[in-house]
Amino acid sequence: MAGALEGLKILDFSTLVPGPYATMCLADMGADVLRIKSGTRPDVVDFLPPFLPGTELSSVSAQLSRNKQLMTLNLKDSRAQEVIHQLLGEYDIIIEQFRPGVMAKLNLDYESLKEVNPRLIYCSLTGYGQTGPMRNRAGHDLNYIAMSGVASYSGKKESGPPLLGVQIGDIASGSNNAIIGILSAVIYRERTGKGQHIDVSMTDGLIAFNSFMQGAAYLVDGKDVGMEENLVNGGSLYDYYETLDGRYLSFGGVEPQFFKRFCQTIGRPDFATGGVTPKKGAAIKEEIRQIIRTRTLEDWMNLFNDADACVEPVLKLSEVLDGPLVRERGMVVEVSGPNGNKIKQIANPIKFSESLPVYRHTGIPLSQANTEAIMKSLGYSQAKIEELANTGLFS
DSSP states (O other), rough: OTTTTTTOOEEEEOOOOOHHHHEEEHHTTOOOEEEOOOOOSGGGGGGSSOOTTTSOOBHHHHHHTTTTTEEEETSSHHHHHHHHHHHTOOEEEEEEETTTTTHHTTTTTTTTTTTTTTTTTTEESSSSSSSSTTTTTTOOOOHHHHHHTTGGSSSSSTTSSSOOOSIIIIIIIIIHHHHHHHHHHHHHHHHHSSOEEEEEEHHHHHHHHEEEEEHHHHHHHHHOOOOOOOOTTTSSSSSSEEETTSSSSEEEESSSHHHHHHHHTTGGEEEEETOOOHHHHHHHHHHEEEEEEEOOHOOOOOOOOTOOEEEEEEHHHHHHHHHHHHHHHOOEEEEEEESSSSSEEEEOOOOOOOSSSOOEEEEEEEGGGGHHHHHEEEETTTTHHHHHHHTTTTO
């Protein structure tokens, strides 16, 4: 069965997490993705253990490069331009993740390449965008969260902003907006015949996350919100609570019916009057914390499993990936590794009734790059490929 995006052909010049995660999702859904990497400068994620058994390929690289072909090219070599131009006869979507101006220095920017293929869709994914006062600044996920304002009202007053264990800016903002932008541009091109440049800033995406609810409110009343001051940032009873055994449970029942069941289950039905409000939270939250600390997580979940009160355990990763929800939802799949062995990986999260995601293979190490086969498909002879290799084009 063909994937939903069969026929899309993408050149991927991205590194680290945001671009590779985006193209992994697109490849899962049927797109033909060719990743272009330096043959001598490994990506940072290539060094993150553990490694697939019997290979030099890290588990992270194997996941992020799933379903992709790999070609090594030295983009600083002027001959790489000719190869890219030839590839543009077939691959008419590009995603790149360099700082603004880098691709222009290599003559591989949108303005240069649209002359080769006017239908080109070209997505530039950066921390701060192609324009503006921060366009040339280096940054990582927590910098983008800090600059978006989100960190200022997240976390606890005593401990400050939380350091999250996943890259929200990179993936939720960067990767997902790149996917949305590329697929929207594909629809536009089908309608008009025109390609275009897409400028995705991870900080822009995080700023947009303020739409619910703090940013929308500030643009009306001009008031900053601090930590633990509103309904969903710890200012109400909506929060995590520590149990007797040092685990945590989450309570998200802001609606009256859920809050009533919560109060009944913890043995304090009198708390339910007035609902879950910041004012109410301030009055009884510490008492609720003390109540939750009287039982283990297992004990509480035995009580709450049938209560329908929006209470769930804070699970360890092992409990998630080996648990019934992941199993029933098919969120762990087996994929063929570079040695032909089966490797478990996290699945694509989108469920289709017809065009199911396909997991053809994990990523491959640089030593197994498809460079020679791709060059032959472009018409290069074996002797010419060897000459180009010996003179540094693929390094």
